[in-house]
Amino acid sequence: MIEFKLTPAQKQVKELTHWFAENEMRPISLLSDKLGKVPDEWLAKVNKMGITLSTGGIGGGGGGASSKKEDKDVDPEVKRQTNRTTVIASEEVGWGDPAIALSLPGPGLGGPPVVNSGTPEQKERFLGIFTKDEPRWGxxxxxxxxxxxxxxxxxxxxxxxxxxxxxxxxxxxxxxxxxxxxxxxxxxxxxxxxxxxxxxxxxxxxxxxxxxxxxxxxxxxxxxxxxxxxxxxxxxxxxxxxxxxxxxxxxxxxxxGFQVAMATFDNTRPVVAAMATGIAQAAYDYTLDFVKKEYPKSGRLYQIACEKLADMRQSIHAGRLLVWEAAWKADIGQPNSKEAAICKAYAGKNALKVCETCLELMGPIGLDGHLVEKLYRDVKVYDIFEGTNQVQHLIVARRLYDAYDLRI
CATH class of the missing domain: 2.40.110.10 (Butyryl-CoA Dehydrogenase, subunit A, domain 2)
Incomplete structure (x- = not known):
């Protein structure tokens, strides 16, 4: 049974990643969007900190370093929670800034196929280059x-x-x-x-x-x-x-070759869905503060805003739980293609809807250099890459058909 309570280690990861997102990513968010790039000096700094886009998501310690460690040397309890911990951290950096998150040094999406299908020599050769010496990308x-x-x-x-x-x-x-x-x-x-x-x-x-x-x-x-x-x-x-x-x-x-590609998506779609959930949470948090400060504390407009905020809060949490389920199945070694597709389809579409609703609540002010406007532009691709929403529905339908039980 999936466990909803975070372990002490996961709580620490969540707190540290949120701190990084709030104090390191968010201050350069709008500037990076305007420049069309993340400042090189910032990337060099975080690389020396050991913050990377690792083989399965956002991690520390130089990207591919963990791939050198044999499975037998890994604590079974720690290994069983690896994917869950990854999506927890990925949601936080999505909250900080999704474009900056994907710009972090490390093997990125290239990591999972090397880890899952590469020979020992290929893993050492291609993942061993990710160190704190200089930023590198896969x-x-x-x-x-x-x-x-x-x-x-x-x-x-x-x-x-x-x-x-x-x-x-x-x-x-x-x-x-x-x-x-x-x-x-x-x-x-x-x-x-x-x-x-x-x-x-x-x-x-x-x-x-x-x-x-x-x-x-x-x-x-x-x-x-x-x-x-x-x-x-x-x-x-x-x-x-x-x-x-x-x-x-x-x-x-x-x-x-096709299976290598599809296995990669099973690993990364929950990570992408987690980042979309982080974007939705960021837009919600920003708009909640706006409503508290700018809306009158009574009247029909305030009531409508509260209802919309409550709906968004529910949908964001629902997406988070779908992501956790997909990650949990991967952690216990069960096929998760259906769950990965479900969470990806839901989280991307929901994040887009949340950002749109937040802009509606902020009105024209929201389009004038505010974070929510940027998030609204950023989030659309989360309904497209790693497989469009329509493709995710097709994957789910095929899994249901193969199971001969449409109630699954």
């Missing part, structure tokens, strides 16, 4: 101009040659893609094979034929870098095939 390159929600339709090709593969194709909307030391890039060795042809490669910055063609200018999340990546006759050696040739040969289904 990235995850899956989306393409004609393969967004339909991941199986990727067109980036990987042609086998002596000693490796030649990659050709384009990836878009890649978080931290321009500055990443390496990206986990998905390509197909045979487009006619569909998902069975998918492979995952770690492509390092500076590899000939691999470049960032442009950085996107966006409505929201302006402080976070979003890149378009191009592969033109890019040679990637065999040792950069994630998991190695044996990883794919041992899978009878032949869908290993």
């Amino acid at each position: 990235a995850y390159a899956l989306t393409e101009p004609e393969a967004g929600s339909d991941v199986s339709n990727i067109r980036t090709t990987a042609t086998k040659v002596d000693g490796g593969y030649i990659l050709n194709g384009t990836k878009i909307f890649i978080t931290n893609g321009g500055r990443a030391s390496w990206v986990v890039a998905f390509a197909t060795v045979d487009r006619n094979a569909g998902r069975a042809g998918h492979r995952a490669f770690v492509v390092e910055k500076g590899t000939p034929g691999f470049r960032c063609s442009r950085l996107a200018h966006k409505m929201g999340m302006r402080a976070n870098e979003t890149a378009e990546l191009v592969f033109e006759d890019c040679f990637v050696p065999d040792e950069n095939l994630l998991g190695g040739e044996a990883y794919y040969a041992q899978r009878a289904s032949g869908k290993s």
Whole structure:
């Protein structure tokens, strides 16, 4: 049974992360949005503090350091709560500033596939670069101009040659893609094979034929870098095939590359949903203070505001519990695809609705350089990336159909 009470360690993580969000992230939030980037000196400072976008979410100690520790050395109780602790921390940094949170140094979304599918040598090689010496980033390159929600339709090709593969194709909307030391890039060795042809490669910055063609200018999340990546006759050696040739040969289904991508989403969708919940909580907190200060303490307008605030409070807490359930199932080793999709679909849509309601309560004042206006622009992507709301519904429906019990 899922436990709703936080452990002492989780309480400490929540408190410390909230302190960081309030005292380090929030003061540069509007400035970073205006500049379209997080100040380099700030990123260097937090990297030395050991605050990183680690393999599963926001963490400390230099990103990939934890990946070097064997499972047998980890306290079972601590390991059982890892995903829950991650989403707790992720909600707090989402509350601080979601664009800054995704800009933190570390392996980011590229971390889970390396941890879950990489060989021991690949884990050491690619995750070992994340230290306090200098900020470094990893990235995850899956989306393409004609393969967004339909991941199986990727067109980036990987042609086998002596000693490796030649990659050709384009990836878009890649978080931290321009500055990443390496990206986990998905390509197909045979487009006619569909998902069975998918492979995952770690492509390092500076590899000939691999470049960032442009950085996107966006409505929201302006402080976070979003890149378009191009592969033109890019040679990637065999040792950069994630998991190695044996990883794919041992899978009878032949869908290993696709499964690597989907397993990553099962890990990261609860984290994204937690950050969306943090955005909703931030907008709610800001608007609650506004209503207390600016609204008359009686009358119909005050009553309407209180009713809307109460509805928002309930929906935010409901989203938080859905996130915790998905993380809990991952912690106890149970499949969580359905729960991850449910919490992602609910939290993103609800956060958008909360931010919209907060702007309504603040009126035109809310559009004049206030935090809520920025959050409203930022939050829309949480209903899109990591799989759109419609895709999440499709995933849930398929899981229900497979179970032959629509009451689940």
